[in-house]
Amino acid sequence: xxxxxxxxxxxxxxxxxxxxxxxxxxxxxxxxxxxxxxxxxxxxxxxxxxxxxxxxxxxxxxxxxxxxxxxxxxxxxxxxxxxxxxxxxxxxxxxxxxxxxxxxxxxxxxxxxxxxxxxxxxxxxxxxxxxxxxxxxxxxxxxxxxxxxxxxxxxxxxxxxxxxxxxxxxxxxxxxxxxxxxxxxxxxxxxxxxxxxxxxxxxxxxxxxxxxxxxxxxxxxxxxxxxxxxxxxxxxxxxxxxxxxxxxxxxxxxxxxxxxxxxxxxxxxxxxxxxxxxxxxxxxxxxxxxxxxxxxxxxxxxxxxxxxxxxxxxxxxxxxxxxxxxxxxxxxxxxxxxxxxxxxxxxxxxxxxxxxxxxxxxxxxxxxxxxxxxxxxxxxxxxxxxxxxxxxxxxxxxxxxxxxxxxxxxxxxxxxxxxxxxxx
Amino acid sequence: xxxxxxxxxxxxxxxxxxxxxxxxxxxxxxxxxxxxxxxxxxxxxxxxxxxxxxxxxxxxxxxxxxxxxxxxxxxxxxxxxxxxxxxxxxxxxxxxxxxxxxxxxxxxxxxxxxxxxxxxxxxxxxxxxxxxxxxxxxxxxxxxxxxxxxxxxxxxxxxxxxxx
Numbered sequence: 001x002x003x004x005x006x007x008x009x010x011x012x013x014x015x016x017x018x019x020x021x022x023x024x025x026x027x028x029x030x031x032x033x034x035x036x037x038x039x040x041x042x043x044x045x046x047x048x049x050x051x052x053x054x055x056x057x058x059x060x061x062x063x064x065x066x067x068x069x070x071x072x073x074x075x076x077x078x079x080x081x082x083x084x085x086x087x088x089x090x091x092x093x094x095x096x097x098x099x100x101x102x103x104x105x106x107x108x109x110x111x112x113x114x115x116x117x118x119x120x121x122x123x124x125x126x127x128x129x130x131x132x133x134x135x136x137x138x139x140x141x142x143x144x145x146x147x148x149x150x151x152x153x154x155x156x157x158x159x160x161x162x163x164x165x166x167x168x169x170x171x172x173x174x175x176x177x178x179x180x181x182x183x184x185x186x187x188x189x190x191x192x193x194x195x196x197x198x199x200x201x202x203x204x205x206x207x208x209x210x211x212x213x214x215x216x217x218x219x220x221x222x223x224x225x226x227x228x229x230x231x232x233x234x235x236x237x238x239x240x241x242x243x244x245x246x247x248x249x250x251x252x253x254x255x256x257x258x259x260x261x262x263x264x265x266x267x268x269x270x271x272x273x274x275x276x277x278x279x280x281x282x283x284x285x286x287x288x289x290x291x292x293x294x295x296x297x298x299x300x301x302x303x304x305x306x307x308x309x310x311x312x313x314x315x316x317x318x319x320x321x322x323x324x325x326x327x328x329x330x331x332x333x334x335x336x337x338x339x340x341x342x343x344x345x346x347x348x349x350x351x352x353x354x355x356x357x358x359x360x361x362x363x364x365x366x367x368x369x370x371x372x373x374x375x376x377x378x379x380x381x382x383x384x385x386x387x388x389x390x391x392x393x394x395x396x397x398x399x400x401x402x403x404x405x406x407x408x409x410x411x412x413x414x415x416x417x418x419x420x421x422x423x424x
Numbered sequence: 425x426x427x428x429x430x431x432x433x434x435x436x437x438x439x440x441x442x443x444x445x446x447x448x449x450x451x452x453x454x455x456x457x458x459x460x461x462x463x464x465x466x467x468x469x470x471x472x473x474x475x476x477x478x479x480x481x482x483x484x485x486x487x488x489x490x491x492x493x494x495x496x497x498x499x500x501x502x503x504x505x506x507x508x509x510x511x512x513x514x515x516x517x518x519x520x521x522x523x524x525x526x527x528x529x530x531x532x533x534x535x536x537x538x539x540x541x542x543x544x545x546x547x548x549x550x551x552x553x554x555x556x557x558x559x560x561x562x563x564x565x566x567x568x569x570x571x572x573x574x575x576x577x578x579x580x581x582x583x584x585x586x587x588x
Contacts, residue, residue: 041493141514141517141518142490142522190484194513
C-alpha cells in the first residue's frame, strides 16, 4: 500500500511493513522531550507508576525554557523538581541556563544535531511538530503520555491522513516561511488539518531555508495538524552536516520519501510568488490579512524571537532592518535569540550591537505565553513573531497580539504601527 | 455509566489558553487550577459550576498548547463530560489520559442550549436534552476507554492493570 512520509516513519518505528490512515499502532520513540511546565507533572506520574529508571538517559530530554530564569518562587520550585530528577537519572540533555548547548527546546534540538531525518519524536509541548522540517516525525503530547514514554520509550499513535502542500515559485523580497504558514492557516482555518499530517512537496521548497522550514513546521499545530513534514533535500543534508558531522559522515540517519501514488485527503497548490507579507490579527492565527492593509493599527510592543522565529536567520533579519534606525518612542522592542549559540553568533556578527543601537532590549523567552519578560497590560497591542494570538495569550484578556514574520515585526517597531520594510 | 447536569455552552475553537491561562501554570495542583478555569472568557464559571455539570462547545475544542493542565482544570471544576463537534488532537488524548469524559457529537454541539439539563449514557452514546426533549446519538466509548475513565485516567488504569 502506498504511503506518505509520515506513514512510512510510523510504520518503520512500529516494526510494520505498511500502515493505513486510522490504524492504531505502538511505535518506538527516538526522543522524548519535556519542558519546565510539562515535565514536573510528568515526574509525578512517573513516580506514581513506580518505575525506577527512564528508558534511555540519552533519549529523554529536559529543557527549562518557559519560566526561566525563574520568574517567581513557584516556577523556581518547578525547575528544581526537574533539575533534581535530571541529576538523579543522569539525563544527558539537561542543561543549565547560559551553557552553549542551552536555549529554547525547539531551537536547540535541531540546531544541536540531536534530531536527524527519519527520527520519531514526541514532546510535551505542542510545538514539538517543529522537527518535521528535517524530515522527521514529531508531535506534541501531554504530561501523562510523556511520563509513560519516559518509562517505556514507546507510545501509541493513530496513523493520520495527510494533506499535501505543493509549493511552486519563489518568495518575493522580505517574504518568509512565516508568511507561508500564516497564509496556509488563513486558507484552511485553525482546524483545517485536524488529526492530519501536513506534508510539503514541490519545487518551491527550495525557496525555504532550513530556518524557514522550522518556522513552517513549528506552526503546523496552529491549523490542528498532528505534524508538518518536509522531504529531505540538499539543504537538509548540508544543515545536518553542520549540526551533527559525526552522524552525517556515517549516514546515521534515514531519509523517507513519499510514494508517488500516496493518498492525500486534500492537495493545496501554493505559488510562493503570490504570498505577501502577512499578519494574523487577534484572536486566531487564521485571522490573516496582508500587512500592508493594517497600517492604521498602532502598537505598544514588538516581540522578535520564540521557538517560531528566534533562529539565527531571524535575528540577522531583524538586525539588518533595524541597523541605523530607531525603535519608535512609544514602542518596546524585545528581541529574544532562541539559544545561547544564536546569541553568541549574533554577538560575533555585530547584530546585537545594531539592535542595541536601535533601542531594543535583548531578553530570554517567556512573553509568548504571557509568562514573563514582556507581559501586556489591558488595552495594549503587540506585533509578535510568536505562534498564537488567542485571548489573553500574552497578558491581560483585553490585550491584543498580531502575529507576523520578522520583517514586519522589525518595521512595525520603527513605525509604531503595523508596517512593512518598504515603508522605512 | 450515566452523567447528567446543566450545560455550559461555548463556541468554536475554545483554546487551552482560555481554559487555563499560562500565568497559572506555575502549579499543576487541580485545586489551584480550578480556581482559574475558563476565567478569560467566562469569569463567573467557577462560581456557577456545580458537580456533574456538562460543557458543550463547537469545533476544535481544546486547540493550542499541549498543557494537560487544561482537562485537569475542567475535571477539577466538577464538569462530568465535555461534548463538542470535535476536539483538538492533543486535548483529546490528554482528556482520556486524565479521565475527563469527552464525546464528539456535531448535532448535539449545535442544538443543545446554554443552561439546558442534559443526560449522557457512556454505554450507548445517547445524549438526551431533558429541557427540549431532543435525543442525539454519539459513538459510545470502546471498553478500554470506559475502563480508563472508570479508573480516573491512564495512571489509575495502568495501576489497576498491574494489580490484576
